[in-house]
Amino acid sequence: MTSETLLIPNWKIRDWYSTQSDSLSKPVADWLLEEDSMTRRCERYCHKVTVQPLFEGYIPASSLGNELSELPTDKRYWVREVFLFGDTIPWIWARTVVPEKTLSGPEQQLIELGDTPLGRYLFSQSALERDYIQVSLHDGLWGRRSRLRLSGKPLLLTEIFLPSSPLY
Ligand SMILES: C=C(O[C@@H]1C=C(C(=O)O)C=C[C@H]1O)C(=O)O
Numbered sequence: 199m200t201s202e203t204l205l206i207p208n209w210k211i212r213d214w215y216s217t218q219s220d221s222l223s224k225p226v227a228d229w230l231l232e233e234d235s236m237t238r239r240c241e242r243y244c245h246k247v248t249v250q251p252l253f254e255g256y257i258p259a260s261s262l263g264n265e266l267s268e269l270p271t272d273k274r275y276w277v278r279e280v281f282l283f284g285d286t287i288p289w290i291w292a293r294t295v296v297p298e299k300t301l302s303g304p305e306q307q308l309i310e311l312g313d314t315p316l317g318r319y320l321f322s323q324s325a326l327e328r329d330y331i332q333v334s335l336h337d338g339l340w341g342r343r344s345r346l347r348l349s350g351k352p353l354l355l356t357e358i359f360l361p362s363s364p365l366y
Pocket residue numbers: 234235236237238249278279280282290292293294314315316317318320355357
């Protein structure tokens with residue numbers, strides 16, 4: 199299955215709704231409620247994790263869906279969408295939305311990640327906090343949305359677990 203056939207329609211992300219987490223089986227909950235790096239978790243299930251950026255750039259608030267209600271108002275937002283691969287298999291589609299005000303100081307590195315997994319930066323920062331994790335089930339695919347903070351500055355991370363992911 200090529201990555202092109204796995205594009206997750208953004209409208210699904212914009213119309214995100216959370217699913218009652220009490221409906222989770224333990225194996226699925228272990229994945230979705232992972233507090234540590236998802237990249238590091240995936241590395242336990244393959245030889246190499248790689249990330250393929252699909253989109254990186256600034257977008258206005260008007261292009262965000264209900265992600266806007268989870269983030270402070272800002273002039274524009276840095277959006278990064280990637281596929282995360284376990285060896286050659288696409289396992290996760292991820293979308294990160296970062297208010298421009300978050301991109302101050304060392305967080306400016308977030309716009310220079312390229313094919314470096316976001317987790318390599320996030321989990322090297324002592325000032326990383328996770329406000330919450332919401333879980334969701336869209337068309338049979340489990341997903342989670344985390345609001346993270348770096349030195350108190352927020353960003354929103356949505357991860358959709360693709361059919362070949364070891365979560366299933
Ligand atoms: C956020 C992490 O990194 C992974 C890589 C991402 C990226 O490179 O944009 C996004 C989400 C994760 O699946 C993580 O390791 O927890």
